[in-house]
Amino acid sequence: MEAYSLTAADMRDSILRHLAYELGTDPGHATLHDWRIALSLAVRDRLVDRWFAANRATRAAQPKRVYYLSMEFLIGRLLEDAIVNLRLEEQAGTALADLGLDFDAVIQNEPDAALGNGGLGRLAACFMESLATIGCPAFGYGIRYENGLFRQSFQDGRQIEEPEDWLSQFHAWEFERRDVAQEIRFGGEVTQKDGRAVWTGAEAVIAAAFDTPIIGWKGRWANTLRLWSAQPLHGFDLARFNRGEYAAAAEPEALARTISRVLYPDDTTGQGKELRLKQEYFFTAASLRDILRRFEAEGGALADLPKKAAIQLNDTHPAIAGPELVRLLHDERGMALDEAIATARGCLSYTNHTLMPEALERWSEDLMSQLLPRHMQLIERIDEAHAAEMPGRRVTLRENGEVKMGEIAFTMAHKVNGVSALHTDLMKETVFADLHRLHPDRIVNETNGVTPRRWLLSANPRLSRLITETIGEGWVDDLEQLDRLEASISDPGFLDAYAKAKRENKQDFAEWLAAEQGVRVDPEALFDVQIKRIHEYKRQHLNILETVALWREIKANPGAGWVPRVKIFAGKAAPGYVFAKEIIHLINDVAEVLNADPVTSPYLKVLFLPNYNVSLAERLIPAADLSEQISTAGKEASGTGNMKFALNGAPTIGTLDGANVEIRDRVGARNFFLFGMTAQEVEARRAVPDHARQAIQADPRLGGALKAISQGAFSPSDKHRYRGVVANLTGQDYFLVCSDFTAYWDAQRRAEAAFADPAVWHRGAACNTARAGWFSSDRTIRGYMTDIWGTVPLAAE
Numbered sequence: 069m070e071a072y073s074l075t076a077a078d079m080r081d082s083i084l085r086h087l088a089y090e091l092g093t094d095p096g097h098a099t100l101h102d103w104r105i106a107l108s109l110a111v112r113d114r115l116v117d118r119w120f121a122a123n124r125a126t127r128a129a130q131p132k133r134v135y136y137l138s139m140e141f142l143i144g145r146l147l148e149d150a151i152v153n154l155r156l157e158e159q160a161g162t163a164l165a166d167l168g169l170d171f172d173a174v175i176q177n178e179p180d181a182a183l184g185n186g187g188l189g190r191l192a193a194c195f196m197e198s199l200a201t202i203g204c205p206a207f208g209y210g211i212r213y214e215n216g217l218f219r220q221s222f223q224d225g226r227q228i229e230e231p232e233d234w235l236s237q238f239h240a241w242e243f244e245r246r247d248v249a250q251e252i253r254f255g256g257e258v259t260q261k262d263g264r265a266v267w268t269g270a271e272a273v274i275a276a277a278f279d280t281p282i283i284g285w286k287g288r289w290a291n292t293l294r295l296w297s298a299q300p301l302h303g304f305d306l307a308r309f310n311r312g313e314y315a316a317a318a319e320p321e322a323l324a325r326t327i328s329r330v331l332y333p334d335d336t337t338g339q340g341k342e343l344r345l346k347q348e349y350f351f352t353a354a355s356l357r358d359i360l361r362r363f364e365a366e367g368g369a370l371a372d373l374p375k376k377a378a379i380q381l382n383d384t385h386p387a388i389a390g391p392e393l394v395r396l397l398h399d400e401r402g403m404a405l406d407e408a409i410a411t412a413r414g415c416l417s418y419t420n421h422t423l424m425p426e427a428l429e430r431w432s433e434d435l436m437s438q439l440l441p442r443h444m445q446l447i448e449r450i451d452e453a454h455a456a457e458m459p460g461r462r463v464t465l466r467e468n469g470e471v472k473m474g475e476i477a478f479t480m481a482h483k484v485n486g487v488s489a490l491h492t493d494l495m496k497e498t499v500f501a502d503l504h505r506l507h508p509d510r511i512v513n514e515t516n517g518v519t520p521r522r523w524l525l526s527a528n529p530r531l532s533r534l535i536t537e538t539i540g541e542g543w544v545d546d547l548e549q550l551d552r553l554e555a556s557i558s559d560p561g562f563l564d565a566y567a568k569a570k571r572e573n574k575q576d577f578a579e580w581l582a583a584e585q586g587v588r589v590d591p592e593a594l595f596d597v598q599i600k601r602i603h604e605y606k607r608q609h610l611n612i613l614e615t616v617a618l619w620r621e622i623k624a625n626p627g628a629g630w631v632p633r634v635k636i637f638a639g640k641a642a643p644g645y646v647f648a649k650e651i652i653h654l655i656n657d658v659a660e661v662l663n664a665d666p667v668t669s670p671y672l673k674v675l676f677l678p679n680y681n682v683s684l685a686e687r688l689i690p691a692a693d694l695s696e697q698i699s700t701a702g703k704e705a706s707g708t709g710n711m712k713f714a715l716n717g718a719p720t721i722g723t724l725d726g727a728n729v730e731i732r733d734r735v736g737a738r739n740f741f742l743f744g745m746t747a748q749e750v751e752a753r754r755a756v757p758d759h760a761r762q763a764i765q766a767d768p769r770l771g772g773a774l775k776a777i778s779q780g781a782f783s784p785s786d787k788h789r790y791r792g793v794v795a796n797l798t799g800q801d802y803f804l805v806c807s808d809f810t811a812y813w814d815a816q817r818r819a820e821a822a823f824a825d826p827a828v829w830h831r832g833a834a835c836n837t838a839r840a841g842w843f844s845s846d847r848t849i850r851g852y853m854t855d856i857w858g859t860v861p862l863a864a865e
């Protein structure tokens with residue numbers, strides 16, 4: 069049945085049917101949760117029809133498929149995405165209203181699927197949606213974590229982490245596929261038999277597959293996100309149970325489950341833990357076997373695998389795919405080693421997401437030999453083969469007793485990409501300079517993008533309506549059509565409507581803040597927003613230093629006509645990242661003092677919203693005025709939040725880092741508040757001895773702010789609480805917070821002056837929307853399809 073021919077009455081009947089016959093619940097007793105599940109099942113029915121159609125078309129055409137291997141898929145809520153992409157908003161809204169329910173309340177009842185940390189995981193989710201919208205046959209492969217990213221709260225300003233348990237509620241979107249479960253082994257030994265290496269792993273777990281359909285715009289296509297869950301090979305030990313050893317009887321099960329129990333809560337800060345390597349091998353090995361099984365069922369000759377499978381490695385986390393695919397082809401299927409390496413390379417490609425040295429994974433050779441003995445041997449063979457191919461090379465895949473996953477991924481990939489123009493250039497010049505010299509055509513750039521369905525159409529219905537009224541609906545899957553708004557930017561009627569949409573979004577947000585957080589803010593104030601993981605390179609501390617300096621300035625001269633401003637922060641710190649947690653504590657401490665200050669608080673408020681996640685971003689971005697993208701130049705690979713803000717009409721205050729560079733090129737220098745050193749200048753500045761002290765001496769505002777913090781102005785009960793933070797900033801200051809402070813202060817004043825003139829401001833904001841259409845993940849995916857994968861879209865029957 070076509071999704072669109074469904075009436076609201078059909079929808080209501082379907083909801084009631086599911087409520088009764090799936091949930092066994094009488095409407096008179098149904099909770100919001102029950103209604104949400106019933107609605108999800110009703111929507112899912114429509115989705116499954118489209119999914120089958122796409123799968124049938126793929127099976128018939130047997131095209132080259134894309135396999136996206138990622139440790140993280142930060143998908144957030146799925147119900148609204150499905151409703152919007154199936155164009156069922158009206159039917160669902162009316163049906164729920166008929167049943168006496170509020171659409172938004174039902175949507176917001178769904179927990180976020182937080183199977184990712186930040187940028188990398190959210191990008192994977194945007195890519196899945198774009199692949200489905202474009203109609204590119206693809207699978208996403210990852211891990212079905214029982215506990216996603218931790219839930220964050222604050223206690224006396226400090227971050228508290230609690231487990232997140234999205235699966236404790238019935239998850240309506242997944243289907244278990246028992247027929248494709250795989251057995252995955254670790255450890256053991258390698259022996260030789262008939263001239264072939266035979267690896268007998270000692271420990272085994274089952275990788276159980278759970279499929280989630282991902283539907284594209286207008287339901288034209290759907291792909292599968294297949295997440296693996298670790299289960300014991302043999303259930304529990306009945307003999308031990310019967311002997312009364314109850315805990316021991318359940319042990320094998322608990323051990324196996326550990327592998328898919330939790331998401332590691334680090335993003336660009338790495339952690340070399342054995343369990344992490346097990347997770348990586350577990351999902352990569354299961355995915356590769358699944359890919360080969362599908363390929364072999366279609367009867368292809370092994371050498372043709374690269375014609376049928378494009379396997380993308382999302383960062384180094386699945387980099388063991390190189391050695392594992394060689395093992396599957398060479399050891400298990402008898403292909404010659406050189407041919408196996410070439411075939412694997414023909415399939416594999418690798419995306420790098422950060423130049424931060426601590427995130428480029430390395431594993432000790434001892435651990436690797438113990439957990440994956442055959443892979444360790446193959447890494448040596450691949451290293452030798454690469455040396456033979458490239459005489460005189462300086463690169464090795466091992467160093468100081470460690471294996472280098474970045475180098476392995478690079479060597480085993482036919483294409484390697486960066487995620488913004490600047491980042492790709494820096495990859496060539498720094499981390500992969502030697503490999504780039506050997507393989508000058510391998511590195512390509514694919515600047516990131518975001519899906520306009522989630523980040524504009526659903527998140528910002530007011531602005532979306534205005535855009536559609538002005539230029540038609542074509543922008544939703546052809547975002548560059550936003551440039552047609554250009555003609556309206558000089559039309560006062562359009563700008564008024566644009567300003568009205570933003571004002572109403574801000575009002576909604578202020579009401580939500582009051583209701584949910586008990587905080588009152590003036591919706592007329594400048595909403596200045598920095599939301600992202602907490603990290604020194606992202607420099608939330610630069611922002612809070614400027615806040616303290618501004619507070620002191622307002623206090624000294626309250627009548628100077630200050631533009632009211634609300635500084636909004638949100639983001640999680642990795643639990644083991646002490647400095648980042650101190651930054652959170654500092655921001656909360658500063659907020660407490662400033663918000664209670666009767667003189668300054670009408671002009672300056674500070675909020676740190678707990679538990680930042682995809683849903684909070686969807687709520688906050690449409691209400692933002694100013695987007696903080698203030699990383700030390702050369703450190704943020706791309707950023708994707710920067711794109712979401714620009715699309716939603718929040719100009720950037722930012723450095724020339726990551727995709728900021730390309731955003732500024734497109735939206736225009738006038739509509740972007742640029743400040744700070746370039747990546748080159750950063751390098752030079754670091755070489756200046758005492759650079760922080762010089763900067764502090766040159767700017768009394770900075771000195772004053774640091775002094776206030778170090779003297780305990782925000783921690784009266786523990787005056788030395790921020791001694792470490794201040795010592796870092798006044799000492800080494802690796803991220804050059806002090807050296808960029810004055811330029812940042814000046815840029816903030818320019819932003820304020822622009823905001824004070826609404827005509828100027830809204831024009832600048834509208835230019836951001838009209839000119840940011842290039843930052844659609846549809847454009848990014850098309851780039852991967854032509855430059856890396858060699859795949860084409862397939863239309864459903």
Ligand code: 6GP
Nearest residue numbers: 187188335421487704705706707708
């Ligand atoms: C992030 C980068 O920090 C961010 O700049 C980029 O936009 C995003 O990836 C998507 O490409 N990196 C990570 O989240 C990460 O975990 C290992 O890198």
